[in-house]
Amino acid sequence: MPVRTVLSTNIEYISILDEHGEFDAKLGKDLISDEDVVKLYEHMTVCRRFDEIAFKLQRSGRMGTYPENRGQEAASLGAVYALRKDDWLVPCYRENPGLFWRGLPMEYILLHWMGDERGNQIPDGLYMTPQAIPIGTQMLHAVGLAWASKYRGEDRIACTFFGDGATSEGDCHEALNFAANLDLPVVFVCQNNGWAISVPAKIQCSAPTIAQRGLAYGMECVQCDGNDIFAMVKVVRDAAALARRSHRPTFIEAVTYRLGDHTTADDARRYRDSAEVEMWKKRDPLIRLRKYLVDRNRWDDEKERSLQADAKEQVAAAVKRAEEIAAPSTTDMFDSLYAQLPDQLRIQRATLRTACLGQDPSQLEGGIEASRQQGIEETVSEPGLP
Amino acid sequence: MANLTLVQAINLALIQEMEKDDRVIVLGEDVGINGGVFRVTEGLFKRFGPSRVVDTPLAESGIIGASIGLAMAGLRPVPEIQFEGFLAPAYDQLCTHAARMRARTRGALTVPMTVRVPVGGGIHAPELHSDSPAAFYVHQPGLKVVVPATPYDAKGLLISAIRDPDPILFFEPKRLYRAFREEVPEDEYTVPIGKARVVLPGDEITVISWGAPVVQCVTAIEQSDQSIELIDLRTIYPLDTETIVNSVRKTGRAVIVHEAPKTAGLGAEVASRIMEHCFLYLEAPIQRVTGFDTVMPYYKLELEYLPEAERIRKAIQEVAAY
Numbered sequence: 001m002p003v004r005t006v007l008s009t010n011i012e013y014i015s016i017l018d019e020h021g022e023f024d025a026k027l028g029k030d031l032i033s034d035e036d037v038v039k040l041y042e043h044m045t046v047c048r049r050f051d052e053i054a055f056k057l058q059r060s061g062r063m064g065t066y067p068e069n070r071g072q073e074a075a076s077l078g079a080v081y082a083l084r085k086d087d088w089l090v091p092c093y094r095e096n097p098g099l100f101w102r103g104l105p106m107e108y109i110l111l112h113w114m115g116d117e118r119g120n121q122i123p124d125g126l127y128m129t130p131q132a133i134p135i136g137t138q139m140l141h142a143v144g145l146a147w148a149s150k151y152r153g154e155d156r157i158a159c160t161f162f163g164d165g166a167t168s169e170g171d172c173h174e175a176l177n178f179a180a181n182l183d184l185p186v187v188f189v190c191q192n193n194g195w196a197i198s199v200p201a202k203i204q205c206s207a208p209t210i211a212q213r214g215l216a217y218g219m220e221c222v223q224c225d226g227n228d229i230f231a232m233v234k235v236v237r238d239a240a241a242l243a244r245r246s247h248r249p250t251f252i253e254a255v256t257y258r259l260g261d262h263t264t265a266d267d268a269r270r271y272r273d274s275a276e277v278e279m280w281k282k283r284d285p286l287i288r289l290r291k292y293l294v295d296r297n298r299w300d301d302e303k304e305r306s307l308q309a310d311a312k313e314q315v316a317a318a319v320k321r322a323e324e325i326a327a328p329s330t331t332d333m334f335d336s337l338y339a340q341l342p343d344q345l346r347i348q349r350a351t352l353r354t355a356c357l358g359q360d361p362s363q364l365e366g367g368i369e370a371s372r373q374q375g376i377e378e379t380v381s382e383p384g385l386p
Numbered sequence: 387m388a389n390l391t392l393v394q395a396i397n398l399a400l401i402q403e404m405e406k407d408d409r410v411i412v413l414g415e416d417v418g419i420n421g422g423v424f425r426v427t428e429g430l431f432k433r434f435g436p437s438r439v440v441d442t443p444l445a446e447s448g449i450i451g452a453s454i455g456l457a458m459a460g461l462r463p464v465p466e467i468q469f470e471g472f473l474a475p476a477y478d479q480l481c482t483h484a485a486r487m488r489a490r491t492r493g494a495l496t497v498p499m500t501v502r503v504p505v506g507g508g509i510h511a512p513e514l515h516s517d518s519p520a521a522f523y524v525h526q527p528g529l530k531v532v533v534p535a536t537p538y539d540a541k542g543l544l545i546s547a548i549r550d551p552d553p554i555l556f557f558e559p560k561r562l563y564r565a566f567r568e569e570v571p572e573d574e575y576t577v578p579i580g581k582a583r584v585v586l587p588g589d590e591i592t593v594i595s596w597g598a599p600v601v602q603c604v605t606a607i608e609q610s611d612q613s614i615e616l617i618d619l620r621t622i623y624p625l626d627t628e629t630i631v632n633s634v635r636k637t638g639r640a641v642i643v644h645e646a647p648k649t650a651g652l653g654a655e656v657a658s659r660i661m662e663h664c665f666l667y668l669e670a671p672i673q674r675v676t677g678f679d680t681v682m683p684y685y686k687l688e689l690e691y692l693p694e695a696e697r698i699r700k701a702i703q704e705v706a707a708y
Contacts (some may be wrong), residue, residue, distance in 0.1 A: 121492040130491055134482050140448055144455015174448030181443055336493045337528055339551035342624030
């Protein structure tokens with residue numbers, strides 16, 4: 001038998017608005033209206049300001065550890081812009097611009113990093129899961145959410161975000177395999193920002209692209225300039241259409257760069273060449289988008305000044321809301337653990353301030369039954385934002 | 387009424403809940419055409435079709451992670467993990483996500499999922515097909531852990547679990563799958579989660595167990611002269627402290643029996659609760675009859691490892707004579 005080629009393929013790289021502001025008019029035709037480009041630019045600017053302030057809040061002791069999103073604004077924003085309002089978003093923790101665009105109030109993200117679970121209490125109707133802190137595990141939730149939608153005959157899809165490091169995790173591969181083999185409408189968006197804390201992407205994947213990971217599972221895969229919002233909108237729109245039409249998943253590698261440290265607890269100067277950072281600063285998604293607008297007489301210095309002032313105000317208001325929320329009640333840790341608090345937890349809840357025998361219901365007059373009653377009566381605090 | 391094995395009782399519960407509620411779907415390895423390696427899902431594929439009885443890729447974390455997504459979207463997934471020895475890959479999804487989702491979103495997202503897992507030794511199975519890891523999951527707040535020991539309880543508890551709004555690990559003692567039959571109502575009924583059952587009443591010694599060793603306890607008690615109260619916990623999280631305490635306050639002597647290793651096993655928690663609530667009532671030190679702190683041996687030695695009736699009987703005699 002002669003040797004045959006059983007598979008040969010290629011991976012496309014999509015770029016529409018490049019780092020010099022050059023726009024591919026053919027690929028970018030009718031992709032985003034100029035009005036919307038203005039809105040997206042304004043939103044990215046607000047998100048950039050949010051990052052700066054979040055960083056300062058941590059440095060001044062007003063907030064805990066925070067992962068900057070700086071430099072990656074286009075990736076999640078372009079993706080969410082290309083999706084429908086009722087598509088599921090399953091993020092990790094560098095997708096603030098996309099989540100805010102969908103409607104998550106900015107103070108939720110601040111509250112999360114201020115150590116308050118109410119930051120994860122996604123408002124009704126937003127169709128998103130909270131930021132996932134472990135790596136890659138959330139990708140399987142997107143699989144299940146998309147599966148439920150298909151099962152019910154709805155055309156809602158799920159879009160999940162993860163980093164280059166996540167593609168080393170087993171759950172990533174299980175998610176890709178499930179989605180491909182069970183025909184599930186999932187859009188996988190890998191934000192390849194070059195670094196998983198201090199480990200470069202080549203340690204996660206020695207193949208020429210991360211995008212080709214999707215190939216192994218028999219799904220569509222594409223690489224794009226993740227700092228180019230037009231490219232993001234195009235690839236995600238195509239992927240979403242395919243998912244909606246034929247329940248097929250797509251793997252998108254959005255090539256971007258983490259301009260900041262991994263988190264405020266990290267110092268990237270320990271492992272990263274400053275020349276590399278300087279090179280990527282020139283590829284900043286905001287710079288090219290502003291140039292695009294200026295070239296089309298849609299933007300000027302006056303508008304920029306006004307936007308900066310507005311961004312300042314919006315972020316300051318979010319910080320104010322996050323800082324002014326009443327402290328959580330001690331009993332909150334009990335009250336949303338189960339739909340109905342088991343007796344033993346009612347007892348712990350009712351006696352949490354007593355000494356080491358505090359879990360002994362006989363300390364309470366009336367024993368277990370009384371503590372059960374007390375637990376019920378105390379379960380009235382309404383968690384939630386004012 | 388029908389005279390059913392534990393396998394048949396679970397099968398009936400699944401059929402009835404699936405008939406009643408189209409949010410209930412079954413997924414896992416070999417659960418479809420094959421009806422599960424223990425035949426627990428026998429006939430379901432034919433009856434409900436491939437969209438509700440789904441053969442998944444062979445990946446336990448994937449099965450549980452996808453089920454979490456299904457549940458967050460409002461379905462009631464009932465994933466099966468084929469053997470408890472293969473539950474470990476799903477530990478991350480269970481403890482990192484399923485258990486915490488309600489708490490960390492302050493109720494915005496919930497995971498109503500029932501994970502079925504055959505558990506325990508005694509059937510001469512290969513390596514990693516005979517372990518007893520249930521207590522690992524007892525230690526994770528946010529989960530509930532159920533271990534039925536009879537066909538009647540298995541059906542009623544499974545129906546309760548599927549209808550429960552929180553994630554539940556439902557461990558099925560595989561040694562009891564076909565060990566005996568019992569009259570089981572054909573209609574639907576529920577057995578409450580978190581309530582123990584007094585199997586045999588008595589007033590001299592309390593024996594506390596759950597899962598397959600309950601049967602060994604019955605044998606041991608039949609061979610003993612004392613009046614012994616046998617409690618089957620049925621749910622190991624949340625624990626029914628009240629039933630345990632009421633019994634030990636009456637008897638003053640307690641023997642706890644479980645398959646899992648002794649150290650930091652659930653018996654330690656039960657003993658501690660007895661100490662908290664019954665200290666002045668005790669007539670003898672609490673005894674534990676458990677698996678040893680060894681790796682579960684291959685099956686040539688499994689009956690030496692498991693808490694069989696003779697070991698339980700000796701412990702009862704020691705406690706009685708103290």
